[in-house]
Amino acid sequence: GNSVTQMEGPVTLSEEAFLTINCTYTATGYPSLFWYVQYPGEGLQLLLKATKADDKGSNKGFEATYRKETTSFHLEKGSVQVSDSAVYFCALSSTGTASKLTFGTGTRLQVTL
């Protein structure tokens, strides 16, 4: 079956540091890949997505590239801010599964001054 593995947290960084959160997946077919972000006390919201191999999703300074050869979708940001502190979820939606996202366990990011 489908699965998503993301790095354990929490990740603690100083403001302006470089961020990488690793995400790898197992899926049949050609999944769409997503990063969702959950700010404290809120629901999840889409951060970025990619629907085919070599696509790069980007938003708010975050980027992730769909790498089919390594089955990865790592999240990166060049310079994090305190306001980026949140839980980040990698997810996939694979061919033929209606309305089903498979999520990773989430990675908590804390950014300090």
Add this chain to the structure above:
Amino acid sequence: EAQVTQNPRYLITVTGKKLTVTCSQNMNHEYMSWYRQDPGLGLRQIYYSMNVEVTDKGDVPEGYKVSRKEKRNFPLILESPSPNQTSLYFCASSTGGRETQYFGPGTRLLVL
């Protein structure tokens, strides 16, 4: 404003007392889902609906029921809640299975 709403946001109840968590979306989405979020487990799908009167089980359906009588509403029913259903619940809607899902703000449930 396009949104998914859930009620209540917080609920404390006792074992065996039936409860319903409502979910409503104003985006005319066909697809709706319920997830539960537990520490270390991420989000797991409980049930989903592809359209009115069409529902199916997700990964963890035991102890839950859903209905989809109207396109905008997708309530989650716990007929006889148990402490292992203490969790944070999210409703989501989307235009299709591979499309972006829009989440509600969550319902935190405690079953004593």
